[in-house]
Amino acid sequence: MKRxxxxxxxxxxxxxxxxxxxxxxxxxxxxxxxxxxxxxSGTLQVVVTKTSPEALKVAKSLSLESVVxxxxxxxxxxxxxxxxxxTAEKISILSLASPGLPIPVVEKGVEETDLQxxxxxxWLDLRKPEKTLVFKVxxxxxxxxxxxxxxNGYIEIHSPKFMSTPSESGAELFEVKYFDRxxxxxxxxxxxxxxxxxxxxxxxxxxxxxxxxxxxxxxxHDTEFTGYDTEISFIESHQxxxxxxxxxxxxxxxxxxxxxxKEISALYGRxxxxxxxxxxxxxxxxxxxxxxxxxVPNEKEGDLSPKEERKLSDYIQKKEGHEFVFVTEYPIEVRxxxxxxxxxxxxxxxxxxxxxxxxxxTTGAQREHRYDVLVAxxxxxxxxxxxxxxxxxxxxxxxPPHGGFGLGPSRMLMKIFxxxxxxxxxYLYRGVKRLEP
Amino acid sequence: MKRxxxxxxxxxxxxxxxxxxxxxxxxxxxxxxxxxxxxxSGTLQVVVTKTSPEALKVAKSLSLESVVxxxxxxxxxxxxxxxxxxTAEKISILSLASPGLPIPVVEKGVEETDLQxxxxxxWLDLRKPEKTLVFKVxxxxxxxxxxxxxxNGYIEIHSPKFMSTPSESGAELFEVKYFDRxxxxxxxxxxxxxxxxxxxxxxxxxxxxxxxxxxxxxxxHDTEFTGYDTEISFIESHQxxxxxxxxxxxxxxxxxxxxxxKEISALYGRxxxxxxxxxxxxxxxxxxxxxxxxxVPNEKEGDLSPKEERKLSDYIQKKEGHEFVFVTEYPIEVRxxxxxxxxxxxxxxxxxxxxxxxxxxTTGAQREHRYDVLVAxxxxxxxxxxxxxxxxxxxxxxxPPHGGFGLGPSRMLMKIFxxxxxxxxxYLYRGVKRLEP
Numbered sequence: 050m051k052r053x054x055x056x057x058x059x060x061x062x063x064x065x066x067x068x069x070x071x072x073x074x075x076x077x078x079x080x081x082x083x084x085x086x087x088x089x090s091g092t093l094q095v096v097v098t099k100t101s102p103e104a105l106k107v108a109k110s111l112s113l114e115s116v117v118x119x120x121x122x123x124x125x126x127x128x129x130x131x132x133x134x135x136t137a138e139k140i141s142i143l144s145l146a147s148p149g150l151p152i153p154v155v156e157k158g159v160e161e162t163d164l165q166x167x168x169x170x171x172w173l174d175l176r177k178p179e180k181t182l183v184f185k186v187x188x189x190x191x192x193x194x195x196x197x198x199x200x201n202g203y204i205e206i207h208s209p210k211f212m213s214t215p216s217e218s219g220a221e222l223f224e225v226k227y228f229d230r231x232x233x234x235x236x237x238x239x240x241x242x243x244x245x246x247x248x249x250x251x252x253x254x255x256x257x258x259x260x261x262x263x264x265x266x267x268x269x270h271d272t273e274f275t276g277y278d279t280e281i282s283f284i285e286s287h288q289x290x291x292x293x294x295x296x297x298x299x300x301x302x303x304x305x306x307x308x309x310x311k312e313i314s315a316l317y318g319r320x321x322x323x324x325x326x327x328x329x330x331x332x333x334x335x336x337x338x339x340x341x342x343x344x345v346p347n348e349k350e351g352d353l354s355p356k357e358e359r360k361l362s363d364y365i366q367k368k369e370g371h372e373f374v375f376v377t378e379y380p381i382e383v384r385x386x387x388x389x390x391x392x393x394x395x396x397x398x399x400x401x402x403x404x405x406x407x408x409x410x411t412t413g414a415q416r417e418h419r420y421d422v423l424v425a426x427x428x429x430x431x432x433x434x435x436x437x438x439x440x441x442x443x444x445x446x447x448x449p450p451h452g453g454f455g456l457g458p459s460r461m462l463m464k465i466f467x468x469x470x471x472x473x474x475x476y477l478y479r480g481v482k483r484l485e486p
Numbered sequence: 487m488k489r490x491x492x493x494x495x496x497x498x499x500x501x502x503x504x505x506x507x508x509x510x511x512x513x514x515x516x517x518x519x520x521x522x523x524x525x526x527s528g529t530l531q532v533v534v535t536k537t538s539p540e541a542l543k544v545a546k547s548l549s550l551e552s553v554v555x556x557x558x559x560x561x562x563x564x565x566x567x568x569x570x571x572x573t574a575e576k577i578s579i580l581s582l583a584s585p586g587l588p589i590p591v592v593e594k595g596v597e598e599t600d601l602q603x604x605x606x607x608x609w610l611d612l613r614k615p616e617k618t619l620v621f622k623v624x625x626x627x628x629x630x631x632x633x634x635x636x637x638n639g640y641i642e643i644h645s646p647k648f649m650s651t652p653s654e655s656g657a658e659l660f661e662v663k664y665f666d667r668x669x670x671x672x673x674x675x676x677x678x679x680x681x682x683x684x685x686x687x688x689x690x691x692x693x694x695x696x697x698x699x700x701x702x703x704x705x706x707h708d709t710e711f712t713g714y715d716t717e718i719s720f721i722e723s724h725q726x727x728x729x730x731x732x733x734x735x736x737x738x739x740x741x742x743x744x745x746x747x748k749e750i751s752a753l754y755g756r757x758x759x760x761x762x763x764x765x766x767x768x769x770x771x772x773x774x775x776x777x778x779x780x781x782v783p784n785e786k787e788g789d790l791s792p793k794e795e796r797k798l799s800d801y802i803q804k805k806e807g808h809e810f811v812f813v814t815e816y817p818i819e820v821r822x823x824x825x826x827x828x829x830x831x832x833x834x835x836x837x838x839x840x841x842x843x844x845x846x847x848t849t850g851a852q853r854e855h856r857y858d859v860l861v862a863x864x865x866x867x868x869x870x871x872x873x874x875x876x877x878x879x880x881x882x883x884x885x886p887p888h889g890g891f892g893l894g895p896s897r898m899l900m901k902i903f904x905x906x907x908x909x910x911x912x913y914l915y916r917g918v919k920r921l922e923p
Contacts, residue, residue, distance in 0.1 A: 477681070
């Protein structure tokens with residue numbers, strides 16, 4: 050007999066069916082046992098009575114979170130949660146859980162509150178339907194971004210994570226023992242997605258891990274995380290990059306709301322909003338003026354502190370009713386050497402960040418594609434040319450004007466679910482003190 | 487004026503249009519210049535005459551592979567390649583290439599033959615239409631696999647690449663300086679995709695880099711490459727995993743042939759075949775018997791050498807007219823401790839490899855999900871339990887029976903294009919001696 054997913058049981062009431070899943074709860078009522086079985090699609094009540102003595106015997110030996118296969122009759126039952134239950138005829142134990150779970154696998158609200166302990170037993174934590182939901186949404190989010198990109202002529206690349214030199218800057222870089230020499234883990238696919246432009250690929254995207262030896266313990270940082278990166282050619286300015294990004298984000302959020310909006314609302318109390326186009330934007334200068342008027346102290350010269358980001362987002366939310374805001378024209382001091390500068394003011398870059406409800410989720414820019422200008426900007430920043438010569442060479446033999454952005458999907462998820470900690474939306478978090486499980 | 491992609495010019499003959507791309511060739515005929523311009527979608531002839539003296543002046547200053555924007559009249563012209571050309575009215579140089587290209591960017595057959603030199607200048611090499619095609623096909627291949635998975639209820643995971651211990655075996659492992667301790671780069675997402683099963687995700691897939699400190703210089707090996715990995719729960723045996731894999735491969739090849747079959751045939755002389763289901767399969771025992779009959783010496787006890795893989799594939803191709811063959815039931819000696827064993831013969835595993843035209847592209851198996859049996863098998867292999875205890879714990883609190891496979895997309899591409907070297911189908915190859923560009 051083929052297994053039926055719990056969400057499909059409704060279509061099969063009155064029939065003998067087989068289900069499989071985890072034992073979510075066990076309730077004893079004398080000679081009757083009620084089990085709640087959980088599979089990837091939902092939960093279902095199973096009744097075990099004396100009329101199936103073999104099944105009752107097996108049920109008595111069950112521990113919470115054991116994995117079972119149950120054959121029985123599906124029927125409507127008003128008193129059962131969801132209005133359906135199964136009367137067990139046969140129960141087979143596929144995997145018996147050791148008694149005494151290190152953390153309980155229960156509904157939201159009564160869970161183990163110590164985050165570190167939940168991370169230690171992450172696979173038990175992830176069994177909770179509201180945690181599994183995060184990764185169902187991630188799957189659809191990534192699929193949607195990719196659909197946007199492939200439907201718009203982007204080529205997918207998988208760039209190497211090993212690099213020969215500490216390229217952009219030596220800071221926050223992981224060093225690898227590489228046979229008889231050293232290698233470094235890429236902090237972003239920046240240089241290599243730009244190589245795609247020099248290769249004439251015109252539009253590329255990459256999804257992959259990026260590595261940052263960031264020693265901080267904030268709720269937003271980790272030592273490795275997934276990055277979404279794109280780069281597009283033949284642009285007029287960073288505005289073309291922003292136009293692409295907002296369309297992709299809108300497309301993804303539209304699909305997520307459509308498929309998971311109700312569940313997100315029910316389990317997280319977050320009413321997901323599909324953002325209107327175009328997203329509002331302010332220059333860094335305007336942002337600082339707005340913050341000054343709001344009485345928010347200037348905490349970061351030419352850049353925004355987390356607090357300033359929150360305050361600016363609040364202001365835009367109130368004024369424009371929009372959760373997103375692009376901040377543009379960052380001064381050259383806070384941007385890398387390869388960001389192109391404004392023709393009208395060479396102290397400013399053709400760059401942007403994107404904030405969503407107070408959190409920076411993106412950095413982007415038009416890149417400097419003119420070899421001589423790029424070399425001059427690198428020198429001005431005090432960079433040694435030799436370690437980045439391989440990169441500079443990309444611009445020697447013709448390269449279209451181009452730009453792109455990097456977006457953090459886990460930061461997107463923090464805002465989709467309105468949770469404050471990146472650890473909650475990462476499959477297995479990695480930080481300074483955490484390499485396990 | 488908006489730019490028109492070269493492939494769309496046909497729809498706009500008789501109109502003034504703008505194109506942008508690389509200068510592919512320059513041909514001088516006295517007072518007339520013929521340029522071939524190349525963009526991501528194709529190539530186009532541009533004529534520059536004295537009637538546009540400014541354009542002619544710019545054309546004279548052009549070097550090969552410079553990036554230009556050209557405005558002019560599109561018209562049908564029998565003598566032009568493709569039957570269409572543009573008469574240039576205005577040429578703007580977006581990026582002037584240094585003269586003297588280190589490797590030529592020309593059609594297949596007359597290219598620079600030294601592979602190392604081509605890899606040194608990989609972005610110039612990738613400009614050739616037949617090289618760009620590889621990554622267009624990769625994009626569609628990955629999209630197709632993902633479509634198969636998402637349409638069949640798989641959840642996408644991004645598992646960490648940092649691990650705390652040299653887990654599976656200490657061999658071929660990269661060591662990372664991780665703050666005040668050491669970390670290791672994951673050789674596969676094996677343990678973590680199995681964690682997805684212990685998390686109740688039921689079906690997962692992951693696309694990401696895997697790292698192998700393999701010191702060899704063969705045409706099939708690299709130190710990092712992209713892996714496609716899946717794992718599925720509630721299976722009866724490895725046959726369920728194989729059934730899923732062959733359907734996904736067929737789906738992808740069907741779509742690739744549909745969209746790129748003609749181009750692959752024209753540029754690589756390879757007639758892509760959409761494989762019939764089910765794929766043929768032989769046990770390892772049968773494979774060795776077949777090879778013995780063919781007079782192929784037994785080069786690898788219980789396993790197949792590259793030569794044996796080729797000979798076996800040739801045999802299946804002749805006998806069954808099929809390019810694929812599953813080899814099953816590998817002996818426990820050549821398989822890792824977590825492969826489940828056959829009930830009928832505990833010396834053999836419920837495992838398989840998949841060969842495509844003589845190349846191994848996959849390894850898969852049902853996994854041992856019973857804690858006690860798994861521990862016994864680890865001990866039998868001589869493994870220390872402490873470093874893998876975090877993994878063994880996944881099976882302590884209930885875990886469904888499950889299995890999965892890993893597939894190498896670059897090996898798929900080698901067979902799609904019938905090329906013998908993985909370097910040709912990798913965006914930027916990494917090997918013992920190659921970390922640049």
